[in-house]
Amino acid sequence: MKTSASIALIATVLAFTTPASAQFAKPDDAVKYRKNALFVMQQNFGRVAAMASGKAPFDAKVAAESAAVADYVGKLPWAAFGEGTDKGETRAKAEIWKESAKFKEYADKMQAEMSKLAAAAKTGNLDSIKTAVNATGGTCKTCHDAYRKE
Ligand code: ASC
Numbered sequence: 001m002k003t004s005a006s007i008a009l010i011a012t013v014l015a016f017t018t019p020a021s022a023q024f025a026k027p028d029d030a031v032k033y034r035k036n037a038l039f040v041m042q043q044n045f046g047r048v049a050a051m052a053s054g055k056a057p058f059d060a061k062v063a064a065e066s067a068a069v070a071d072y073v074g075k076l077p078w079a080a081f082g083e084g085t086d087k088g089e090t091r092a093k094a095e096i097w098k099e100s101a102k103f104k105e106y107a108d109k110m111q112a113e114m115s116k117l118a119a120a121a122k123t124g125n126l127d128s129i130k131t132a133v134n135a136t137g138g139t140c141k142t143c144h145d146a147y148r149k150e
Contacts, residue, residue, distance in 0.1 A: 034080035067121035
């Protein structure tokens with residue numbers, strides 16, 4: 001096998017077998033990564049939520065685009081909660097690493113509801129958007145109440 005082909009093969013194998021946490025050079029990078037992803041998600045979700053509550057005028061196109069971004073970016077933070085990333089500038093509670101199945105369940109639930117919100121926003125139906133915003137917001141709160149420090 002040519003060297004370039006072997007390197008490509010090794011890279012592929014590593015990509016599918018390396019623990020998610022190992023994709024970060026240091027724990028601080030993982031913390032920054034998940035916080036930034038959650039921030040971008042929240043900014044986009046918040047824009048749609050403001051429309052749903054009447055605090056902002058409803059713009060179907062902006063709502064659909066923002067919900068799609070929130071849906072996509074909402075898939076990113078979870079790989080950055082690897083072992084050893086419970087330190088530094090984080091409000092993540094230690095319970096996350098003790099109750100990882102429950103934490104994952106909450107993260108999965110949020111992503112499922114955010115996907116429903118993106119689907120609702122794509123239809124442009126404000127009533128469906130409101131329902132989905134409430135369901136999604138509920139999953140944010142459930143997880144924060146359990147796993148985020150004040
Ligand atoms: C947001 C945000 C949250 C949720 C939550 C919904 O926009 O930052 O944590 O919605 O407040 O209850």
